[in-house]
Amino acid sequence: MPHLADCRIMSNQEIAPEHYRLTLHAPQIAAESAAGQFCMIEVRPGYAPFLRRPMSFERIFNDGFSILYRVQGEGTRLMAMMSSGQVLNIQGPLGKPFPLNPTYQRHILVAGGIGIAPFPALGDAIVRTLGKTPEIVIAARTERLLLCEKDFRQMGCRVHFVTDDGSAGEKGLASDGLLRLNPGPDCVVYACGPMPMLKAVHAVCAARGAVCYASLEAEMACGDGVCLGCVVESNVEVEYERMVRVCKDGPIFDTRIIRWDAY
Numbered sequence: 652m653p654h655l656a657d658c659r660i661m662s663n664q665e666i667a668p669e670h671y672r673l674t675l676h677a678p679q680i681a682a683e684s685a686a687g688q689f690c691m692i693e694v695r696p697g698y699a700p701f702l703r704r705p706m707s708f709e710r711i712f713n714d715g716f717s718i719l720y721r722v723q724g725e726g727t728r729l730m731a732m733m734s735s736g737q738v739l740n741i742q743g744p745l746g747k748p749f750p751l752n753p754t755y756q757r758h759i760l761v762a763g764g765i766g767i768a769p770f771p772a773l774g775d776a777i778v779r780t781l782g783k784t785p786e787i788v789i790a791a792r793t794e795r796l797l798l799c800e801k802d803f804r805q806m807g808c809r810v811h812f813v814t815d816d817g818s819a820g821e822k823g824l825a826s827d828g829l830l831r832l833n834p835g836p837d838c839v840v841y842a843c844g845p846m847p848m849l850k851a852v853h854a855v856c857a858a859r860g861a862v863c864y865a866s867l868e869a870e871m872a873c874g875d876g877v878c879l880g881c882v883v884e885s886n887v888e889v890e891y892e893r894m895v896r897v898c899k900d901g902p903i904f905d906t907r908i909i910r911w912d913a914y
């Protein structure tokens with residue numbers, strides 16, 4: 652059951668151009684949250700901006716959680732101006748977490764840009780719950796936007812960088828980085844990033860027989876399954892519709908159930 656809580660900002664730091672890490676004191680929400688789930692942030696009380704903004708949990712602590720966000724529009728611009736001690740009203744946890752399956756030999760995370768956001772919590776969960784060390788592809792437009800390297804090195808992960816402009820690691824796309832890791836049926840791949848990237852990662856996994864779970868994004872209003880504002884097209888029928896709600900049925904989906912040719 653999601654909570655609605657006023658949460659104090661512990662810190663809000665710019666970690667790369669236009670990219671911030673916000674840490675909130677929220678023990679009640681943190682106690683029930685898992686990697687892959689998200690919260691909805693009321694950026695400012697009142698009607699502007701009108702809707703809460705969905706954000707994934709980056710890391711989950713005993714007394715709260717952090718999020719990583721990129722300044723995108725009005726809501727995130729307002730968030731970037733906040734400082735410690737201020738209070739935000741948060742709804743969460745929402746959605747379903749990443750499934751953790753011990754039968755796979757290899758756990759590969761593939762992040763595109765700010766799609767890195769839910770992966771520190773997932774990496775922690777894989778290490779602590781499954782006793783395995785994930786591998787990660789971190790892809791971004793350019794070197795300055797490759798985030799969280801230290802976090803994954805501390806977990807003992809193999810880190811592979813991919814940049815659009817070749818300024819660090821391999822020049823190419825996130826899916827090229829995944830191909831280099833030679834995924835196969837012994838792998839589970841977790842992906843988060845823009846839709847075209849997820850589509851390409853799904854295609855690699857389907858061709859190599861690897862299962863893939865993707866964290867999807869959609870614009871959201873209620874965040875709790877009611878308004879149908881966040882649906883994406885699916886290959887399977889859910890309650891007579893070939894549509895799934897990103898907020899309630901996801902945001903994590905086995906990529907085989909998404910109708911990728913619609914995107």
Ligand SMILES: Cc1cc2nc3c(=O)[nH]c(=O)nc-3n(C[C@H](O)[C@H](O)[C@H](O)COP(=O)(O)OP(=O)(O)OC[C@H]3O[C@@H](n4cnc5c(N)ncnc54)[C@H](O)[C@@H]3O)c2cc1C
Nearest residue numbers: 704705706707719720721723724725726727768868869870
């Ligand atoms: C489940 C979920 C988890 C998310 N986690 C994170 C996260 O951890 N870090 C992060 O930086 N972002 C995350 N997002 C995206 C984030 O919610 C949007 O970037 C944010 O709501 C934009 O708000 P804004 O007011 O700054 O921009 P707006 O002024 O509302 O919009 C500016 C631009 O962003 C686009 N946009 C708005 N909402 C979304 C959205 N939900 N997804 C994609 N594009 C959008 C609009 O189409 C527009 O082009 C997540 C989205 C979802 C659905």
Ligand code: FES
Nearest residue numbers: 874876878879898
């Ligand atoms: S945002 Fe309302 S149903 Fe998903």
